[in-house]
Each structure stands twice: as structure tokens, then as C-alpha cells.
Amino acid sequence: MKGSLLFVSTMIFSSTVLACIHPVKHYTTLGCTPSEEFDAEGCPLSYNCPTLYERDPDKCYLLGREYDIGQSVPPEESISSCYFMSCYQNFENKTEFAVAIADCFFPIEPDTCILQYEPNQCCSTRSVCGDDREYLVKCTVNGRSYYEGERVYLEDRHCQTCLCTRASGGCLEGEVTCQDHLCDFEVFNIGKLLEGAAPVYDDVSCCPIDWRLPQETDAVALCAGSYSGNYAYQQCLYGNLTLNQGESLVPSITQDGKYKCSCAIPPMVHCILERKS
Numbered sequence: 001m002k003g004s005l006l007f008v009s010t011m012i013f014s015s016t017v018l019a020c021i022h023p024v025k026h027y028t029t030l031g032c033t034p035s036e037e038f039d040a041e042g043c044p045l046s047y048n049c050p051t052l053y054e055r056d057p058d059k060c061y062l063l064g065r066e067y068d069i070g071q072s073v074p075p076e077e078s079i080s081s082c083y084f085m086s087c088y089q090n091f092e093n094k095t096e097f098a099v100a101i102a103d104c105f106f107p108i109e110p111d112t113c114i115l116q117y118e119p120n121q122c123c124s125t126r127s128v129c130g131d132d133r134e135y136l137v138k139c140t141v142n143g144r145s146y147y148e149g150e151r152v153y154l155e156d157r158h159c160q161t162c163l164c165t166r167a168s169g170g171c172l173e174g175e176v177t178c179q180d181h182l183c184d185f186e187v188f189n190i191g192k193l194l195e196g197a198a199p200v201y202d203d204v205s206c207c208p209i210d211w212r213l214p215q216e217t218d219a220v221a222l223c224a225g226s227y228s229g230n231y232a233y234q235q236c237l238y239g240n241l242t243l244n245q246g247e248s249l250v251p252s253i254t255q256d257g258k259y260k261c262s263c264a265i266p267p268m269v270h271c272i273l274e275r276k277s
């Protein structure tokens, strides 16, 4: 009996996780672990982020893994097959990633050539031209046809890179395989993150588009929000302010638009940028 109850609750959790309306990519990128409890909106009550709050100053951190000074990030652990990274100590004795970006060569070729990409490879490896294309399988997506090895751009999958590949065992219709884009803020925005900035998302971004530092004019919005949970012990610290879960800052208006920042899922405040239309 106990076993079946457990089973049911697991099912409910796994279906509600998908429904969380708040962005959590900053947490998942940092390798934070979600709490086992979820709120009514299907979001974890909080995250535990050791790679943010228990950092060893002599290590670099990426996607929940740590690297020693002088250590290279193995290609399969990198944020992209186009980035070659290693951990080093800068002149201020702070650890950082040194990044070399692959420089792909695009040969000038006739229109009938299809550059051939492979999963986990930044640059195309070769091209197939003219009648030789008939040896490639094709993938049909949304009424458009792609050749095997061709990158596929899907409107509804803008957070993924997709590729038409030969289906295992099949030789007629290929299959589209996709990989999630990984966020690069641990490489390019780590300074702001460690200074206590909040990730900023807009309504289309996969990853934080910016990091907003606490400002002296920030204030917690006084009107009681619609949040009615009883998880008051979960809090976010943002600059000198402490927000209970569900509390928001008074929106701030800049020339980019309106920043709505809130403590939706502690311990980090996150902001949504509503751009001026």
C-alpha cells in the first residue's frame, strides 16, 4: 500500500515539474539540486547551489562540475563543441576560464553543395555536392526537406540545435536529432553572478540574457502578492534586501523596458524584462 502511494506521488511530481512557469535555467546550469517538494505551480520550492555558494576560490566551475587551475575542460563537458576551455588564475588571482573559439572554414562552393555536420562537432567536416546528394537520406520537417548532415532550424525549438541524421537501420527517411543549447554565463558573466546579480530573462530567451545587480533604489513591493503558500522560511537575498518566496521588487523601468524581479524560487531572485514594444 505504501509503495503504491509513493508511486502516485512520483507521477504527480514528474508531470508537474514540466508545468513550472518560472525560468530555472540559471539553476540547472549551475548544477543546483531542486528541493524534493514542489509548490502548487509545479516549481521546486527552492534549489541548493553549492557551486555558487560554496565555491573553492582555487577552482573553476562549469555546469555543476569543478576544474583545477591549469585543467582543460574535456570537449564532452564543454558548453559547446565550438569552445575549447581551460581553468586559469587571472592577474587578480581569481579563477576564470580561458576560451578559444573554433574558427570554422567555409569553402566557396556551388549552391548544390550540402555542408555535412555531425553531432558534437562545431565545424562541418566535408560537403556533398550535385548528384552525390542522392546518396544522402532526407528529413522532412514542417513541409521543408533537409539532407542528412544538414543543420535544421526549428521555430518551436529555438533553444536547441537540430541536425538531420541517418536513422539507425533505416535508409529512406532520416531523423531529426536535437541537443539543448547550454548557457554560457559561467564563462562570460561569472563576475556579475558572484557579485549577487539576478539573472534576467525575456519571453523568448533560453538562457539569461543579462545579469542585474542590486540597486540602491530597489524596494520590495508592498502589495501582498497572490502567493498564498506557507513557505516563509524560504528566502532570497538580493543586495541589502531579503525577499520571502513569492515577493517581488517594485518593477524598475529602464530604456530597455520594465524589469520585474521576484523571489519565485529561492535562493536567487530572477528578473523578467518586458521590452518596450
Ligand SMILES: *[C@@H]1O[C@H](CO)[C@@H](O)[C@H](O)[C@H]1NC(C)=O
Pocket: 091, 092, 093
Ligand atoms: C596573487 O598571489 C600571489 C602569490 O600568493 C601574491 O604574491 C600576489 O600578491 C597576489 N596578487 C593579488 C592581486 O592578490
Ligand SMILES: *[C@@H]1O[C@H](CO)[C@@H](O)[C@H](O)[C@H]1NC(C)=O
Pocket: 214, 215, 216, 217, 239, 240
Ligand atoms: C547596502 O547597504 C550599504 C550600507 O548601508 C550601502 O552602502 C550600499 O549602497 C547598499 N547597497 C545597495 C545595493 O543598496
